[in-house]
Amino acid sequence: MKTYIVLLGPPGAGKGTQAQKISETWSLTHISSGDIFRENLKNQTELGQQAAGYINRGELVPDDLTIAMIRERLSRVDCANGALLDGFPRTPAQASELTRMLFGFGGKVNAVPYINVPETVLIERLTGRWTCQAQGHVFHAKFNPPKEPGHCDYDGSDLYQRDDDKVETVTRRIHVYLEQTQPLIDYYRQRGTLLEVDGAQPIEKVTADLLAALVKIKSAN
Secondary structure, three states, rough: OOOOEEOOOOOOHHHHHHHHHHHHOOEEEEHHHHHHHHHHHHHHHHHHHHEEEHHOOOOOHHHHHHEEEHHHHOOHHHHHHEEEEOOOOOOHHHHHHHHHHHHOOOEEEEEEEEEEHHHHHHHHHHHOEEEEOOOOOEEEEEEEOOOOOEEEOOOOOOOOHHHHHHHHHHHHHHHHHHHHHHHHHHHHHHHHEEEEEEOOOOOHHHHOOOOOOOHHHHHHH
């Protein structure tokens, strides 16, 4: 039986770290929608060329084109046992299309882990990042501070904060994500597949809670 997992979580929730843990534990290929787009654009596939036309015009890539890219990726041999989907679906409409697609592959969405983190914690995590001018080494004011404030431990260059790490930008990103994703969270909650996990805990505890919840779902299926 194939297993398909959809991972949800706002910026700063640690989704990348948890995706790696889940994919390793469950032997599932981690499928990132962003990676799929970049691959198709870089290799100038037929789908990539179609997407590039919309992107170059500053338009959103239509759902049917995005779904076609996802379908092609899921049809590859490394997804024979299923996959961990990250970044897709983004809307209930895409979720419905995914259900139909997976039925064709002989599977379904088994579980939707949602790493829920309070906005104040997300802002603290994301706005604390500082980057060195010389080689891009990254520090965090709270979790990985430099030995000498304002200077890189490795090359001594000044540290600066990128525009997308500033409070205004971070807050806007979080609000946009939550606003756009709430209907999808509700969609999966209504179908009994949403697994809400407290993402404000230490990384190891989040991992343990996620894996424990997924084991219960696997047993139920």
